Amino acid sequence: MRIAALILLTTFPVFSSAAELFVEAESFQNQGGWKLDTQFIQEMGSPYLLAHGIGTPVDDATTEVTVAEAGTYHVFVRTKDWVARWNAPGTPGRFQLAIDGKKLATEFGTQGADWAWQSGGTVDLPAGKTELRLIDQTGFDGRCDAIYLTTDKSNAPPNDSEVLSKWRREQLGIADEPAERVGYDLVVVGGGYSGLGAAISGARMGCKVALIQDRGVLGGNGSSEVRVWAMGNIRRGRYPRIGEIIEEISDHATKSPGKKEEFVDELKEQVVRAEENIDLFLNHRAFAVETEGDRIVSVDAFDTRNGAVSRFKGMLFADCTGHAWIGAWAGADLEMTPEGRMGMSNMWAWDERAEPAEFPETPWALPLKMADFPYPRDHHGQWFWESGFDKDPLGDAEGIRDWNLRAVYGAFNAMKNGDGAEKHKTAFLTWVAYIGGPRESRRLIGDVLLNEEDIVSKRDFPDGTVPSTWSIDLHYPKKQYAEKFPDNPFISIAVHGKGVDRMYGYPIPYRCFYSRNISNLFMAGRCASVTHEALGTVRVMKTCGMMGEVVGKAAAICVERQCLPRGVYTDYLDQLTEMLELPGKAYRKQVGGETIIPDDALPLAGPAGLFEGLDPAKMKGLVIDDEKAKVSGPWVKGQGLKGYVGYGYRYASPGSGATMTFEAAAPEAGSYDIRVLYGPHPNRGTTVPVSLEAGGETISRRVDMRGEPTAESKSETFADVSLEKGAKVRVTISSDGAGGNVHADAIQLIAK
The missing domain is CATH 3.50.50.60 (FAD/NAD(P)-binding domain)
Known part of the structure; x- marks a missing residue:
């Protein structure tokens, strides 16, 4: 939590009659290479500083405080050994505290699986200003919540996880009324x-x-x-x-x-x-x-x-x-x-340099070999580095994140110091996310x-x-990688359902x-x-x-x-x-006021987004796209054949009962070419039924749509008809007896 009422960060000294000092790590004036981590406040009570150096000790964090009374102070630091809960060998989160330029002998971050106040012995301090310095020793995620100094050893700080607890509020001088x-x-x-x-x-x-x-x-x-x-x-x-x-x-x-x-x-x-x-x-x-x-x-x-x-x-x-x-x-x-939830990801990336790069051994990380995880292609550990599927996503989010870190460091250790070492001599970590990406x-x-x-x-x-x-995309532990760590797999697989119209x-x-x-x-x-x-x-x-x-x-x-x-x-x-229906940049100065649409408002997209093919409004004549047609039966949307009109096209199997009807009205009286647009392909039908109703007449033909794909949809004149202004035109394409797949993209009316 925050700036102490009993210390001085820069000005406004506050003197303690109790001969005690309380310093929130996040209030340090210079955080150096330490990161402010706020993800787990609800479970452990406070933000804290994290030494996230991905294997290289981070720069010191420093601040200046004012000691109100000279004396011998007992030192307490709230921290944890972040791998102790798994009985992992080693203590990757080690750091030291220097007070008034002197390092305490105690290594912090070495005791206890839970957040607690670790004793750091005593230090003699004169009255006046002094410096506190956090010194990371590993670069592997040491963490410091707060520092407490007291002349009375029995005055040990309470270890609670309540956010802004009564004791902390008193130490920080936070008013009862915000x-x-x-x-x-x-x-x-x-x-x-x-x-x-x-x-x-x-x-x-x-x-x-x-x-x-x-x-x-x-x-x-x-x-x-x-x-x-x-x-x-x-x-x-x-x-x-x-x-x-x-x-x-x-x-x-x-x-x-x-x-x-x-x-x-x-x-x-x-x-x-x-x-x-x-x-x-x-x-x-x-x-x-x-x-x-x-x-x-x-x-x-x-x-x-x-x-x-x-x-x-x-x-x-x-x-x-x-x-x-x-x-x-x-x-x-x-x-x-209750079960089967999606988890949290912590992604990562690595690169290669010209010279060999060292990486510390990580005995506390997951003991992995190259076969225990998917090879991070393109130098990326992607979204599927995910764990915590049935863990508590609220009360143990820090544990989920830390397990992910153990997996990442264990994988890179296998690459550098294990059975992948020969191949990865020049590899080095460039980034590991310490902020988790939760899904559910x-x-x-x-x-x-x-x-x-x-x-x-x-x-x-x-x-x-x-x-x-997006499809109905649910994540589950990937079986082949879950066997070694069945209690908490760290590689997921996405299972995509059907039924969502992605356009x-x-x-x-x-x-x-x-x-x-x-x-x-x-x-x-x-x-x-x-x-x-x-x-x-x-x-x-x-x-x-x-x-x-x-x-x-x-x-x-x-x-x-x-x-x-x-x-x-x-x-x-x-x-x-x-x-x-207003542009995103439309604005009003106050609720109920005049709506102003600025000149840089985006153009209106169509019902399936911005055109990825030809814009019907920019084509010759009147073009009716398949998005505006009446569709019946099992049509499939496609975009694989390029040069289509609008957002794509549709195709259907022969004999499937699929029909598509395009309707248009003649913009002026006159003679019109009525054209059918489709994408030729070797699997298209040779006898596709197409009918035209216009001017009281019905014309039916069989269209051969087979051929090699072209740069644009093929425009084939179906009929030449005379129309009064506003006269209705109806073109229907069917799959029955088509002799192959039916393709429907658009129709076009061009005045002669």
């Missing part, structure tokens, strides 16, 4: 893709927004700290404007994990700070909620660097934490799949609990909004984005109202971000209409629809 931050229409907790979408969307529709993020960067799993590339197609479906905000802040990584700069942390922050209606609170951890009846009144959060507590009051709240923390504290209905824990329950059958059967909800285009997307109902029993609580992202199976498709980051976009716009309606989230569905769904 500073109030008021006037917010929407308080968003969580700065990943879902939180970013909610905050930016709400702010642009005029809401005053507080965005609370417990780390120093935005993006969550899509930040440079975790480096999961953002998946899920955007700008498509019923409301193709949804996703335009996410397009502004999304990474463009070509691999996962990608390079740090590909995840554009600075751009995300820049876009948020450009919004006048957003107050951004980085490095703030929410830890408590106040409710009245079925409403949230406020959320408490503390600054993870100095302990200052703020109370955020607002009309509406959005849980975008990924773990449903806000909903859980508020008493929202929720669920967590708690989910809040809304008025609709979306399930797999809803998605596969394409159940049509009237409030379907966000297009989910158009399945529209997720708005009613999945608010709590059914906490009346002013929205949720977006991994804690939305879906089952475990449905989570497999909605959990990817761009889809989560689009959920946030919908939440932000719904919040603006709540403020304008003085209603609650449920009321948007029951009374103002038409208004939400109108908002979802």
Whole structure:
């Protein structure tokens, strides 16, 4: 937790009559190479400093304190031996503490599997300023929470894991009443893709927004700290404007994990700070909620660097934490799949240099040989380095992360010092994620609990909004690598289900984005109202971000209409629809004000996203794409034959009963070539039935679609007809008696 009331970081000395000093490691003025780790506050009570040097000791962390009274001080450091829980040999997390320039003899991080105060002996200190220095000895994830010095040995600090416990509050001088931050229409907790979408969307529709993020960067799993590339197609479906905000802040990584700069942390922050209606609170951890009846009144959060507590009051709240923390504290209905959950990933990368590179032996890591893990091709340990499937994702997240680290270091040790040593003499680690990428824990329950059958059967909800285009992708331990460590496998396999339209997307109902029993609580992202199976498709980051976009716009309606989230569905769904059709950059200075569409608004995408083929609007004449045709039977969407119109084409097996009907109206009176566009291929039909109804006549032909693929779909004139202005044209392509696969791309009316 934070800055001590009994020490001095730079100015404002505070003198202790109890002859004691308390220093939170995260409050060190110079953290050197140590990392601020805030992932596990709820389970162990505090942020801490982590010496994550991937095998090379990190630079010292230093701070200056003021000793109020000279004397002999007993030293205590809250830390742990992070591999002791597995009885692993060695102590990789060793570090020393130097006080007033003198190293204590004690090596910290060498005792106990749990967080506890390790004694460091005594030190004689004069009154006045002195320096504290944390000295990493291994580069293998030593950790320090806090330092406590007292002249009374019996005055040992209590070892509790409560966030901002009474004892810590007293030590830090934290006021009983936090500073109030008021006037917010929407308080968003969580700065990943879902939180970013909610905050930016709400702010642009005029809401005053507080965005609370417990780390120093935005993006969550899509930040440079975790480096999961953002998946899920955007700008498509019923409301193709949804996703335009996410397009502004999304990474463009070509691999996962990608390079740090590909995840554009600075751009995300820049876009948020450009919004006048957003107050951004980085490095703030929410830890408590106040409710009245079925409403949230406020959320408490503390600054993870100095302990200052703020109370955020607002009309509406959005849980975008990924773990449903806000909903859980508020008493929202929720669920967590008891077994078979997806786990957490910690990805990694390595490279090679011209000269041989050394890597320390890691006897405490998992004892791996090259056959025990998939070879990290392209120098990347990818998403499938995943564990914790049936472990506690909330109460033991640190244990899951640490097991992943043991797996990574064990694998690289096998490459460098084991049976892969001959091949990897020049290999060296370049990056290992110490921030975990979780996939599944708690989910809040809304008025609709979306399930797999809803998605596969394409159940049509009237409030379907966000297009989910990822397949139902669930992760399980990969059997061949699970045998050696059956209690906690660390390599996963993805099992992809069918039934999700990856072009158009399945529209997720708005009613999945608010709590059914906490009346002013929205949720977006991994804690939305879906089952475990449905989570497999909605959990990817761009889809989560689009959920946030919908939440932000719904919040603006709540403020304008003085209603609650449920009321948007029951009374103002038409208004939400109108908002979802606005460009992502559209904005209002205040709720209910004039909507302004700036010149740099993105062009409207079609129902299946931006065109990947020929744009029908730019082709000669009137073109009707297969997306606008009436489809019956088992057509399959394809994009393999290039040069298609719009977003792709469709094909069907001969005799399958598939039909497709294109309808058009003549824009002017005159004579027209009616053309059929298809992609030739050796497996296409030679006798494909095509019929034309126009001007009271019906013309039927058999079309030979067989041939070698061409650069563009073949345009074949089917008929030449005279039409009155507005006359209807209907072209039907069938599979019966086709003599091969049937291909349907578009029809074209060209005036002669």
